[in-house]
Amino acid sequence: MSSRLVRLAAIATGAGAFSGLFGIGGGTIIVPLLILWLGYEEREATGTSLAAIVVIAAMAAAAQGVYGNVDVGEALLIGLPAVCGVVVGTALQQRVPSRAVSAVFAVLLVASAILLIA
Amino acid sequence: MEAGDLAGALAIGLAAGVVSGMVGVGGGVLFVPGLVLFLDESQLRAESTSLLAIVVVAFVGAWRQHGYGNVRLRDGAIVGLLSPLGVVVGTGLANAVSERVLELSFAAAQLYFAWQLAERALGPAEG
Numbered sequence: 001m002s003s004r005l006v007r008l009a010a011i012a013t014g015a016g017a018f019s020g021l022f023g024i025g026g027g028t029i030i031v032p033l034l035i036l037w038l039g040y041e042e043r044e045a046t047g048t049s050l051a052a053i054v055v056i057a058a059m060a061a062a063a064q065g066v067y068g069n070v071d072v073g074e075a076l077l078i079g080l081p082a083v084c085g086v087v088v089g090t091a092l093q094q095r096v097p098s099r100a101v102s103a104v105f106a107v108l109l110v111a112s113a114i115l116l117i118a
Numbered sequence: 119m120e121a122g123d124l125a126g127a128l129a130i131g132l133a134a135g136v137v138s139g140m141v142g143v144g145g146g147v148l149f150v151p152g153l154v155l156f157l158d159e160s161q162l163r164a165e166s167t168s169l170l171a172i173v174v175v176a177f178v179g180a181w182r183q184h185g186y187g188n189v190r191l192r193d194g195a196i197v198g199l200l201s202p203l204g205v206v207v208g209t210g211l212a213n214a215v216s217e218r219v220l221e222l223s224f225a226a227a228q229l230y231f232a233w234q235l236a237e238r239a240l241g242p243a244e245g
Contacts, residue, residue: 020208025144085135
């Protein structure tokens with residue numbers, strides 16, 4: 001196996017574990033590692049990450065479905081506005097500095113983490 | 119469900135989508151707290167339901183990014199297809215631990231991501 005494939009396999013396993021454990025896509029693992037380990041440019045890393053997430057989240061959702069934990073109605077309720085959002089977000093990404101987005105996102109995460117702990 | 123909760127769920131869904139497109143994540147870090155806080159789901163059910171929402175969002179996001187020429191399909195497919203081992207371990211663990219442990223570890227993951235993003239935001243300027 002090439003070292004490139006080994007790196008991709010390591011990213012895949014880490015992202016899969018995070019996805020299954022936390023109900024996320026794993027992009028927070030995939031994006032930085034594609035940049036650090038495989039020399040990706042930032043936009044390419046985010047685009048490629050989204051493609052991988054489609055497959056990872058589908059498998060993780062199926063696995064949680066087997067445990068009987070998935071609510072399809074609520075997934076649509078929160079997912080449909082997000083589809084509108086992602087079209088806007090990808091368009092914005094082509095013209096807005098990504099550090100501004102990162103800052104806003106960081107604040108949102110800290111706020112919701114505090115609400116969850118409380 | 120109260121109108122305020124419905125509005126909150128819709129708003130956090132929209133925000134998660136924008137973040138997903140801009141940062142290249144699935145949006146789950148916002149879907150999960152949205153489902154817990156506005157739709158009164160348990161942490162485990164919120165995480166599981168979030169995954170299904172992510173599939174749709176990431177699909178549309180990847181399609182848009184493909185149009186912008188930002189997707190290396192082969193690498194994306196490899197990472198996706200090699201993930202099952204991790205997925206099985208992660209979902210098994212999520213179902214094995216208590217709700218409180220899951221909540222706290224999720225919050226810890228969120229804070230870690232926030233730290234990562236803050237570093238990116240405050241680091242040297244990039245293209």
